[in-house]
Amino acid sequence: MDKLPAAFGQNFSGASEDFLALLRRKGLLSPAATPKGFASAENFGVVDPTVRAPGPREQSWRPTEATTILAFKFSGGVLVAGDRRATAGNTVVYDRADKVLEVDRHSIMAIAGVPATAWEMARVLEHSFQYFRRTQLQEMSVDGKVRALSKLLRDNFGFVMQGVGIVVPLLPPAPVRRQYAAFSITKTIGAKNRSRNWTKMKRSQSHCVRWILRQNRTQQQAGLTAPGKFFRSLKSFRATGS
Amino acid sequence: MIEEPYRWVEAIANRREYIETQLASGSPIAAVGYRDGILFLTLGQARQKIFEIYDRIAMGAIGHPGDIERLRMGAIELASTEGFTRSAADVSLRRLAHYSLSPVMKSAFEQVYGPPYLARLLFAEIGLQPEEHLFLRVEYDGAIAANGATFAQVRQDFAVLSGTRQSTELMESFLKAEHAPGATFEAALKTALDAWSIGHMALQKDDGKELPERAAVTKHRQEQLATTGIEAAILERNANAAIRFRALSDKEARALIGD
Numbered sequence: 070m071d072k073l074p075a076a077f078g079q080n081f082s083g084a085s086e087d088f089l090a091l092l093r094r095k096g097l098l099s100p101a102a103t104p105k106g107f108a109s110a111e112n113f114g115v116v117d118p119t120v121r122a123p124g125p126r127e128q129s130w131r132p133t134e135a136t137t138i139l140a141f142k143f144s145g146g147v148l149v150a151g152d153r154r155a156t157a158g159n160t161v162v163y164d165r166a167d168k169v170l171e172v173d174r175h176s177i178m179a180i181a182g183v184p185a186t187a188w189e190m191a192r193v194l195e196h197s198f199q200y201f202r203r204t205q206l207q208e209m210s211v212d213g214k215v216r217a218l219s220k221l222l223r224d225n226f227g228f229v230m231q232g233v234g235i236v237v238p239l240l241p242p243a244p245v246r247r248q249y250a251a252f253s254i255t256k257t258i259g260a261k262n263r264s265r266n267w268t269k270m271k272r273s274q275s276h277c278v279r280w281i282l283r284q285n286r287t288q289q290q291a292g293l294t295a296p297g298k299f300f301r302s303l304k305s306f307r308a309t310g311s
Numbered sequence: 312m313i314e315e316p317y318r319w320v321e322a323i324a325n326r327r328e329y330i331e332t333q334l335a336s337g338s339p340i341a342a343v344g345y346r347d348g349i350l351f352l353t354l355g356q357a358r359q360k361i362f363e364i365y366d367r368i369a370m371g372a373i374g375h376p377g378d379i380e381r382l383r384m385g386a387i388e389l390a391s392t393e394g395f396t397r398s399a400a401d402v403s404l405r406r407l408a409h410y411s412l413s414p415v416m417k418s419a420f421e422q423v424y425g426p427p428y429l430a431r432l433l434f435a436e437i438g439l440q441p442e443e444h445l446f447l448r449v450e451y452d453g454a455i456a457a458n459g460a461t462f463a464q465v466r467q468d469f470a471v472l473s474g475t476r477q478s479t480e481l482m483e484s485f486l487k488a489e490h491a492p493g494a495t496f497e498a499a500l501k502t503a504l505d506a507w508s509i510g511h512m513a514l515q516k517d518d519g520k521e522l523p524e525r526a527a528v529t530k531h532r533q534e535q536l537a538t539t540g541i542e543a544a545i546l547e548r549n550a551n552a553a554i555r556f557r558a559l560s561d562k563e564a565r566a567l568i569g570d
Contacts, residue, residue: 095393097396200391
């Protein structure tokens with residue numbers, strides 16, 4: 070609404086245009102960085118684990134502890150929880166960071182990685198889903214939502230390669246019509262993995278978490294409600310000191 | 312030839328007459344404020360006529376479906392990009408209608424060689440207080456009628472849209488007399504339904520300048536309800552969610568009317 074439009078500048082196949090395309094057409098989306106900035110990673114003081122450049126910095130790199138998010142399906146829906154700590158190096162920056170974000174009434178996105186990038190992604194997704202629902206007069210399908218997220222992640226890949234924008238989102242959208250919920254952990258490049266009943270996410274050591282969850286499942290914790298089970302998992306995960 | 316001023320005025324007048332004829336059969340839409348929000352109501356469900364534009368903005372429209380769709384898409388696009396680049400709180404109906412929709416519709420109407428928009432739109436935006444409800448009617452030529460207080464009129468908590476001027480005026484005079492600001496939802500629903508019936512009756516016969524008898528309105532309403540569906544939507548003020556718009560199903564609305 071900045072300037073008076075002489076016409077709306079619509080393309081007449083407008084019905085199929087998604088919100089990202091609209092933002093690009095209006096020049097409102099910051100272009101993704103290109104992966105050419107490999108060399109500049111060192112200038113940022115960030116070491117990219119995928120670049121095996123020799124140098125003293127490589128020895129100093131070790132996988133750091135990062136966000137933990139757990140998500141469960143239970144009879145009443147989907148439960149997602151995570152820690153709230155934001156860190157920079159070994160400093161705690163903020164202890165009330167929002168990492169479990171409501172995207173719309175049917176989907177939640179939990180995030181690990183660079184918060185600024187992740188929050189912007191959640192904002193783009195939220196607007197994309199609403200834009201689709203309002204223009205097309207129907208809810209976007211679960212597959213459509215997952216696809217929208219993978220597109221965003223792929224666009225972000227340039228920043229990931231520069232080591233400044235790694236984001237690992239977890240998106241459990243609940244389908245409006247069908248009876249099951251699906252979890253998608255979408256990797257930084259946009260490949261999606263699905264899990265039936267539970268899922269977890271951590272930037273490092275995720276095999277360990279998966280093992281704890283399996284244990285809990287096989288132990289058949291009778292009498293525990295879904296949230297109870299959930300927090301027990303979260304505690305036992307913390308107890309491993311991983 | 313059309314460059315001569317007289318010819319241009321004549322061409323515009325013809326065009327206006329043509330559009331008025333095209334719109335004359337449009338089923339009325341009533342929008343009324345109630346204690347906790349704004350209600351949009353119309354009858355007849357050949358196609359959807361009440362839409363969500365943004366979190367706090369709803370639209371009702373009559374006219375050609377293609378034109379309604381273009382305007383609706385334009386409005387959603389503008390509101391969504393504004394809401395994305397700034398914030399949802401910065402999306403305002405006043406700016407949307409005055410700075411974007413109205414100029415576009417005016418220039419389409421006045422460019423005699425291009426097609427005009429065959430549509431008439433009714434917008435409502437919910438505010439924090441009932442006094443902040445904003446209703447705007449945007450005509451095919453870009454003219455805007457608002458519910459605000461002017462020198463000859465007090466601020467109104469309703470707005471209507473109909474096929475003819477006469478029908479619109481009758482609905483307005485009925486609501487002016489019958490609609491109380493701060494009404495309950497049930498009362499607002501009934502008043503809106505009566506206003507619709509009056510507007511619809513006026514479309515069928517062009518003689519009446521005065522409001523029809525109470526009994527005739529009730530009879531017409533019952534006849535119409537027996538054969539057509541109700542389309543209604545509300546904008547809720549106190550909703551916890553950011554999105555205030557909610558469509559009401561025919562069943563839900565009928566249960567509240569109780570006839």
